Amino acid sequence: MNRFAWVRVTTIEDAAAAASTTVADAMTVASVAAGDRVVSVLKAGGVDLLDLMKEGLLAPTRVVSLKEVPGLDGIVEDEAGGLRIGAMVTLASIADHPLARRLYPALTTAIGASASLQIRNVATLGGNLLQRPRCWYFRSDAFHCLRKGGGHCFAITGDHRYHAIFDNRLCAIVHPSTAATALVALGATLELATSEGAVRRVLLEDFFVSPGRDLQRENDLKSGEVLTAVLLPAAPNLRMACLRQGEKDAFDWPLADVAVVLDLDQDGLCQRAAIVLGAAAPTPHRAKAAEVALAGRRIDEDAARQAGRAALDGAEPLAGNAYKLPLFETLVRRAILKAAVAE
Numbered sequence: 001m002n003r004f005a006w007v008r009v010t011t012i013e014d015a016a017a018a019a020s021t022t023v024a025d026a027m028t029v030a031s032v033a034a035g036d037r038v039v040s041v042l043k044a045g046g047v048d049l050l051d052l053m054k055e056g057l058l059a060p061t062r063v064v065s066l067k068e069v070p071g072l073d074g075i076v077e078d079e080a081g082g083l084r085i086g087a088m089v090t091l092a093s094i095a096d097h098p099l100a101r102r103l104y105p106a107l108t109t110a111i112g113a114s115a116s117l118q119i120r121n122v123a124t125l126g127g128n129l130l131q132r133p134r135c136w137y138f139r140s141d142a143f144h145c146l147r148k149g150g151g152h153c154f155a156i157t158g159d160h161r162y163h164a165i166f167d168n169r170l171c172a173i174v175h176p177s178t179a180a181t182a183l184v185a186l187g188a189t190l191e192l193a194t195s196e197g198a199v200r201r202v203l204l205e206d207f208f209v210s211p212g213r214d215l216q217r218e219n220d221l222k223s224g225e226v227l228t229a230v231l232l233p234a235a236p237n238l239r240m241a242c243l244r245q246g247e248k249d250a251f252d253w254p255l256a257d258v259a260v261v262l263d264l265d266q267d268g269l270c271q272r273a274a275i276v277l278g279a280a281a282p283t284p285h286r287a288k289a290a291e292v293a294l295a296g297r298r299i300d301e302d303a304a305r306q307a308g309r310a311a312l313d314g315a316e317p318l319a320g321n322a323y324k325l326p327l328f329e330t331l332v333r334r335a336i337l338k339a340a341v342a343e
Contacts, residue, residue: 004058007040010068011185015042017195018064022124023049023132024217027058028149040064042226044047044088046126047119051275052132056141057148061164074226075100081234087126087227091179092117094125104232105342106240113244116251126227129180129190130219133173133282134253135163146171146215151238158319162255165317165324170211172318174279175218178257179205181278182242183230184286185259189228192221208275208283218280220281230298238263243331246279254279256327260335269295270303275311275336277328289313290332299340308333 005020008017020040028032043049052058066072072088075097083100094100095112114120114128130190137143144150155163155172163172188204207220219229244257263271273294275287290311298305308329317325 001053001056002341004060005055007062007064008066008068009064009066009198010070012069012193012226012228013195013197014063015066015069016193018042019224019226020062021223022221023058023130024216024221025223026060026216027132027147027216029218029273037339038062041067044124044130045090045122046127048131049129055139056160057139066226067189076136078231081236083232085125085227085230085232088124090121091115091123091125091128092120095120101236103235104182104186104240106242106261106339107182107186107232108244110178110244110257110259114178119251123217125179125230128177129183129230130227131176132307134176135173135220138173146211147173149216150184160318162253162317163321164281165321165328166277166285166314167210167212167283168281168316168318171215171282172184173206173218173282175281175283175326178244178254179277179283180208181257181276183232185240185274185276186235187274189233190227191230191231191278192225196225199228199325204230205284205286209225211282212309225303235261239339239342240340241335243335243338245327245331248328255282256324256331256333258328258335260332260339262294262336262339264299264340268298270297270299273307273336275307275332277311280324280328285314286313286341289330294336299336301337302338304336307336308316334338 020217040062041060076084101108153171167287172220239262242259244254246252246254259276261274273291275290277285293310294305311332
């Protein structure tokens with residue numbers, strides 16, 4: 001790990017002014033070739049940031065800590081009945097928060113199953129959403145892959161057992177955030193601030209960037225911006241569930257995870273469904289065909305089974321990860337049935 005300066009800031013404006021580059025930009029060839037230029041990156045919990053630095057993949061000249069910036073570590077109910085979750089709120093605090101557990105059980109279930117308790121006590125929601133991919137080729141300094149400014153995705157023809165089954169022809173990563181899967185299903189919005197005090201709000205689903213738009217970044221965070229909060233809309237009477245399957249129950253990224261949110265009318269017919277697959281694509285994957293399959297229907301075993309099959313619409317597994325197809329089909333079916341009976 002290279003030497004770097006440690007900078008403390010106490011306002012969002014100062015933090016944004018100090019953020020000379022995003023982590024994604026700092027890891028590309030162009031940034032590395034910038035010579036003696038000061039490269040400042042922001043630190044939230046620091047779990048992923050320090051991993052990248054220790055692995056020799058990121059060498060900023062300055063690390064700017066957000067820990068002392070007030071207002072980023074709170075969970076507050078808004079006037080409409082939704083929640084504002086500060087970007088510096090730890091995953092453990094969200095998973096244990098009584099109001100979050102009551103209003104958004106799918107989110108707290110997903111977050112409560114992420115990583116280990118020790119990591120959840122340190123990792124922040126903002127850092128979790130902005131973490132870089134966990135692909136082993138990306139994480140190795142021996143492979144100069146597309147995400148790092150190279151010309152080849154080694155996973156496509158290499159070991160890709162945990163990689164994408166959708167949108168995987170350019171770069172086969174899967175998005176690493178389990179929280180993002182539930183948040184996209186819930187219609188979350190991000191709040192981003194600049195040094196001039198301007199605030200940008202963007203739907204989380206639109207914030208993530210596919211390989212077809214940009215091969216070297218996973219999101220639309222800009223230099224000089226700070227992710228300040230995640231805004232959740234009110235969810236009165238919505239039914240929801242989140243299920244995941246991994247090789248082990250704890251301290252592991254899932255092989256597949258699914259978030260389902262249902263809006264049922266008084267007769268039990270589905271008015272609207274949101275079905276999002278995690279660990280399936282470079283961004284959280286909206287299973288739109290599965291959502292359509294449930295529209296206007298009563299949720300029963302047959303409807304859930306049809307939606308499970310429809311969730312695989314457009315899937316193109318690689319040679320080594322076709323096992324994910326029946327896994328996702330089963331998780332979607334089970335999550336729909338679980339959400340339908342949730343209180």
